Amino acid sequence: MSTPASGLAQIGKSVVIKGELSGSEDLYLDGQVEGSIALKGNSLTVGPNGQVKASVDAKAIVVQGKLEGNIQASDRVDLRKSATVTGDITAQRISIEEGAFLKGKVDIHRTDAK
Amino acid sequence: MSSVTQTFMKLFRGSSGPEAIPAQGSQKLTRRSSGLGELTRSWEAAEDLCVLDLGSTSPANIRHFTEHGHRIYSEDLLTASTDPELLTKDEQGNVILDSRKFLADNLVYPAAHFDFVLCWNLPDYLDESLVKPVVGRLWSVLKPGGMLLAFFHTRDAGPDSPCHRFHIVGADILEMQKIVMRREARRGPTGAVHTAISDGFQLQRVFNNRHIENLFRDFASIKFFLARDNVREVLVVR
Numbered sequence: 001m002s003t004p005a006s007g008l009a010q011i012g013k014s015v016v017i018k019g020e021l022s023g024s025e026d027l028y029l030d031g032q033v034e035g036s037i038a039l040k041g042n043s044l045t046v047g048p049n050g051q052v053k054a055s056v057d058a059k060a061i062v063v064q065g066k067l068e069g070n071i072q073a074s075d076r077v078d079l080r081k082s083a084t085v086t087g088d089i090t091a092q093r094i095s096i097e098e099g100a101f102l103k104g105k106v107d108i109h110r111t112d113a114k
Numbered sequence: 115m116s117s118v119t120q121t122f123m124k125l126f127r128g129s130s131g132p133e134a135i136p137a138q139g140s141q142k143l144t145r146r147s148s149g150l151g152e153l154t155r156s157w158e159a160a161e162d163l164c165v166l167d168l169g170s171t172s173p174a175n176i177r178h179f180t181e182h183g184h185r186i187y188s189e190d191l192l193t194a195s196t197d198p199e200l201l202t203k204d205e206q207g208n209v210i211l212d213s214r215k216f217l218a219d220n221l222v223y224p225a226a227h228f229d230f231v232l233c234w235n236l237p238d239y240l241d242e243s244l245v246k247p248v249v250g251r252l253w254s255v256l257k258p259g260g261m262l263l264a265f266f267h268t269r270d271a272g273p274d275s276p277c278h279r280f281h282i283v284g285a286d287i288l289e290m291q292k293i294v295m296r297r298e299a300r301r302g303p304t305g306a307v308h309t310a311i312s313d314g315f316q317l318q319r320v321f322n323n324r325h326i327e328n329l330f331r332d333f334a335s336i337k338f339f340l341a342r343d344n345v346r347e348v349l350v351v352r
Contacts, residue, residue, distance in 0.1 A: 094176070094180065095173075096171065096173040096176060096177075097173070098173060100171055100173075101171050101190070102171045102176075102188045103188065103189050103190070104187065104188065104189075105185055105186070105187045106176050106179075106180055106185065106186050106187075106188070107180075107185045108180040108181075108183075
């Protein structure tokens with residue numbers, strides 16, 4: 001199970017946020033967020049205690065906890081075995097561990113390197 | 115086994131059935147599926163298909179379809195059906211599941227949305243009160259000409275037939291994995307949070323051919339494939 005690296009922006013498990021969350025750095029989220037999350041060009045990790053009820057737009061998204069909302073990743077989505085995701089996923093690549101739960105669509109859009 | 119049954123089985127020998135080759139690791143078996151083979155032939159030249167998988171979340175199935183450029187929806191209806199908030203009583207006071215609440219939170223899609231639906235063994239293990247409403251909803255979300263694959267146990271399978279997950283590992287090859295207990299908390303489109311427990315589903319009934327034809331009577335055509343593992347594969351077309 002990945003733990004946040006030092007220097008990484010973090011939202012601890014006791015933190016509750018309602019609203020629009022945006023940034024230009026990687027984020028480790030282990031609390032509750034309701035609204036929308038925009039981290040274009042950066043990665044979001046939803047920790048094992050994370051409970052997200054929001055649309056997510058980021059470069060890469062790793063889910064270990066609960067996420068309800070649509071996921072838009074310009075690169076990659078990783079659902080770990082403890083992930084519970086309800087929503088549609090659009091990404092270039094996806095990795096789903098055995099045991100992860102998904103209720104929703106998976107749509108892969110690859111952009112060929114030129 | 116009677117001689118008539120033995121003769122009947124000889125007629126279908128060589129069609130789909132389990133290879134009984136355990137996959138590496140846990141309790142997994144592979145089986146050849148004639149129904150899946152026919153579906154594969156239908157979709158292999160197609161592009162941008164929309165597929166609905168009603169089994170447990172399967173990384174293999176998701177990979178299989180997305181690698182071919184298709185969209186896949188995953189929705190574990192069996193686990194969803196174990197939500198205790200679905201329990202209600204009918205007019206006679208019998209405990210049933212509320213099919214309207216179930217369909218308010220599950221299988222919520224536009225009409226004529228899917229090219230293929232993978233039902234797997236859902237009708238055999240789903241609560242009686244949900245089977246016909248679910249099949250009715252599936253008819254409406256399938257495109258005209260869309261196909262649905264379902265597996266039904268025959269009477270010879272026995273009442274304790276374990277419930278399996280199915281993973282597509284080849285054009286006509288499935289990997290079967292016995293379902294283990296699982297607990298989930300999910301929020302449906304209505305906003306309510308549900309806690310569902312998956313706990314080794316029991317075979318609810320055995321359909322005969324007439325029951326199956328009646329269940330899918332609103333569909334345009336139906337095709338049966340009998341397998342050696344006492345499973346009847348059914349392919350229906352809307």
